[in-house]
Amino acid sequence: MRVSGQRRSTIKDVAEAAEVGVATVSRVLSGTGSASPATREKVLAAAARLDYRPSALGRNLRRQRTGGIGLLVPDITDPFYGRLTDGVLTCAQSAGEPVMIGTTRDDPEREAQLIGSLIEESVERVIAVPSGDGEMWGPAFRAGLSVVFAERPVQGRENIPTVVADDRTGVRTAVEYLAGLGHRRIAFLSRHGQAQRVRAFREALDALGVPVDEELIVRAHSSRDSAYAAASGLFQHRPDLTAVLAGGNMLGEAAVLAAKELDFRVPRDVSLIMFDDVPWAELCYPPLTVISQPAQDMGYRAAELVLREGRRSRTVTLPTELIVRGSCGPRR
Amino acid sequence: MRVSGQRRSTIKDVAEAAEVGVATVSRVLSGTGSASPATREKVLAAAARLDYRPSALGRNLRRQRTGGIGLLVPDITDPFYGRLTDGVLTCAQSAGEPVMIGTTRDDPEREAQLIGSLIEESVERVIAVPSGDGEMWGPAFRAGLSVVFAERPVQGRENIPTVVADDRTGVRTAVEYLAGLGHRRIAFLSRHGQAQRVRAFREALDALGVPVDEELIVRAHSSRDSAYAAASGLFQHRPDLTAVLAGGNMLGEAAVLAAKELDFRVPRDVSLIMFDDVPWAELCYPPLTVISQPAQDMGYRAAELVLREGRRSRTVTLPTELIVRGSCGPRR
DNA sequence: GCCAGATGTGGATACGTTTTCATGAATCTC
DNA sequence: GAGATTCATGAAAACGTATCCACATCTGGC
Numbered sequence A, B: 001m002r003v004s005g006q007r008r009s010t011i012k013d014v015a016e017a018a019e020v021g022v023a024t025v026s027r028v029l030s031g032t033g034s035a036s037p038a039t040r041e042k043v044l045a046a047a048a049r050l051d052y053r054p055s056a057l058g059r060n061l062r063r064q065r066t067g068g069i070g071l072l073v074p075d076i077t078d079p080f081y082g083r084l085t086d087g088v089l090t091c092a093q094s095a096g097e098p099v100m101i102g103t104t105r106d107d108p109e110r111e112a113q114l115i116g117s118l119i120e121e122s123v124e125r126v127i128a129v130p131s132g133d134g135e136m137w138g139p140a141f142r143a144g145l146s147v148v149f150a151e152r153p154v155q156g157r158e159n160i161p162t163v164v165a166d167d168r169t170g171v172r173t174a175v176e177y178l179a180g181l182g183h184r185r186i187a188f189l190s191r192h193g194q195a196q197r198v199r200a201f202r203e204a205l206d207a208l209g210v211p212v213d214e215e216l217i218v219r220a221h222s223s224r225d226s227a228y229a230a231a232s233g234l235f236q237h238r239p240d241l242t243a244v245l246a247g248g249n250m251l252g253e254a255a256v257l258a259a260k261e262l263d264f265r266v267p268r269d270v271s272l273i274m275f276d277d278v279p280w281a282e283l284c285y286p287p288l289t290v291i292s293q294p295a296q297d298m299g300y301r302a303a304e305l306v307l308r309e310g311r312r313s314r315t316v317t318l319p320t321e322l323i324v325r326g327s328c329g330p331r332r
Numbered sequence C: 001g002c003c004a005g006a007t008g009t010g011g012a013t014a015c016g017t018t019t020t021c022a023t024g025a026a027t028c029t030c
Numbered sequence D: 001g002a003g004a005t006t007c008a009t010g011a012a013a014a015c016g017t018a019t020c021c022a023c024a025t026c027t028g029g030c
Helices: A011-018 A022-030 A037-049 A056-063 A079-094 A108-120 A135-142 A167-180 A195-208 A224-237 A249-261 A295-307 B011-018 B022-030 B037-049 B056-063 B079-094 B108-120 B134-142 B167-180 B195-208 B224-237 B249-261 B295-307
Strands: A069-073 A099-103 A125-128 A146-150 A162-165 A186-191 A217-220 A243-246 A271-275 A289-292 A315-318 A321-323 B069-073 B099-103 B125-128 B146-150 B162-165 B186-191 B217-220 B243-246 B271-275 B289-292 B315-318 B321-323
Touching: A011 A022, A011 A037, A022 A037, A056 B056, A069 A079, A069 A108, A069 A295, A079 A099, A079 A295, A079 B079, A079 B099, A099 A108, A099 B079, A108 A125, A108 A135, A125 A295, A135 A146, A146 A295, A162 A167, A162 A295, A167 A186, A167 A195, A167 A243, A167 A271, A167 A289, A167 A321, A186 A195, A186 A224, A186 A249, A195 A217, A217 A224, A224 A243, A224 A249, A243 A249, A249 A271, A295 A315, B011 B022, B011 B037, B022 B037, B069 B079, B069 B108, B069 B295, B079 B099, B079 B295, B099 B108, B108 B125, B108 B134, B125 B295, B134 B146, B146 B295, B162 B167, B162 B295, B167 B186, B167 B195, B167 B243, B167 B271, B167 B289, B167 B321, B186 B195, B186 B224, B186 B249, B195 B217, B217 B224, B224 B243, B224 B249, B243 B249, B249 B271, B295 B315
Parallel strands: A069 A099, A069 A125, A125 A146, A146 A162, A162 A315, A186 A217, A186 A243, A243 A271, A271 A289, B069 B099, B069 B125, B125 B146, B146 B162, B162 B315, B186 B217, B186 B243, B243 B271, B271 B289
Antiparallel strands: A099 B099, A289 A321, B289 B321
């Protein structure tokens, strides 16, 4: 049996109980303005007695903005975005800020819709892994949102603060490692939103004097199915490749699976490096050599950036690291 | 260069532009009440012309409630909760409802804090994987929140709608499968919040006439470190065990890792079954036999339940399934 | 003991929406 | 065609808060 007649006490109730005006209560509780110790005491006591909690609704309307931060990620099921989200939540929760989350599935239309929804809610701080192009974010900026991009920069919005991993160095390290083992026909399994890494991949090959074979650069969408299709297609179409660099953990997963089903032995037949270190990389057979990325840190830093809007720091680049396990061997 | 002087147009602007009253605009746009086709047209045109989007702030204050749903999970990094969250988001986004997410880390205090925050925001619909006991939720019910629990029931709140997996059947299936392979000394690696499964584990052993060895029932907290410590401790302390049932994917992960480091061969030395099917289960060596749980479905159903508050459906139990791969063998 | 300034205080207003209520017009009933 | 009923409509109130502004009280300086 629930007593639903219990009205929440408002600032007015507190004012009456403390025998002061509502303005005074507001000042005392929000810490702004001045108040004598005596009234201060009265107000605090009354608020505690009535178990008063200020209504975010009233405050938001008055202030014309919703506290908290909006978070847009492609897929919360991807461990990378899971860790990124965790970082955002850790920072936001310690700052007492609520987080509104939405998944874009890397679909620009969906992203636009979510942006609209955030504007409607007057959320003014947004962290996003962008899937659309720069224009898509026009309405957001026009509405005065302060935005921080994570994982991917968006072309034409270079002035927007962005937190990324050091893709160039990460890719170069991986390619050099593979080349050092004698590999020349190296494939890159990439995903929507990894233009940066594809570019770095070409550059790294160029620098080593290895000709770029465009057929070995494959792009998938952000889903397990698409990743598997891409990996499987790659192995079947180009069985002459000797090494694969997977652009993310789902792509790595797909590569391992496809290799297994097509009876490519790792690392005897094909060497494999995966972007993003995940717990199972150590568990699978053979243990996967990876380029780790500080996903959780990325989220945390992005949240810091979006909360302290004052600083005009442009782009934060976080280091990656090659972790050698057992999935790479000399060219067969 | 951003033009920040752009004020968002309000319902009043639309009313003026359409030469009608604000009440009429509200009625037309929200679809409630009646309006003549002519005015209807005028209002719609004016709204489109001004690019009007109703402010959620004003509406929320007037309605005395925030739309959308709050979601409380222990750890967004755990693939199980990732999929559950995905289910919630899928349902919520197709209903146009925003989702506020928070992570409890299975800490009741943190949970209480998050509940308080939701009340402050006047969020009235909450989906939670509860970590605290029934009392903790008192304030939420008193505030009139409609709550749906997921994954775990909470004792003393049996009248609250809850979506769970069929733990009893799942555990029994696993135990019977192991017993059928000849195993008697079966350990259960469990986690905070799995009282239900522990009970089912005892029942299943009882039913088979296998004596319950309390030392083989281990409890960990909801973190990778704790899971690993529990698994490692179990193997070292009781090397006589022949099979392990892991209560979740992190526990399974820990068991695989600990077994590997202590040179227990799976399944020769020890058989392993894990609750929760995850993509890497197929990739690791040997591929893991699992009890799959419909995590995404769970989230989706919970969201459905919390959105259609009308129905007074109590508890939804979703089926689990034994998926045999390669991590179980006959007793050595 | 009087004025300038500082300080504490509360009334009133605005934020944008939904909903109630009253009013006038239009339609229907017999 | 007169009364009854429905319909469309807009003015106004309310939601809970923060802040502007005016007023009252107090402090210190001469």
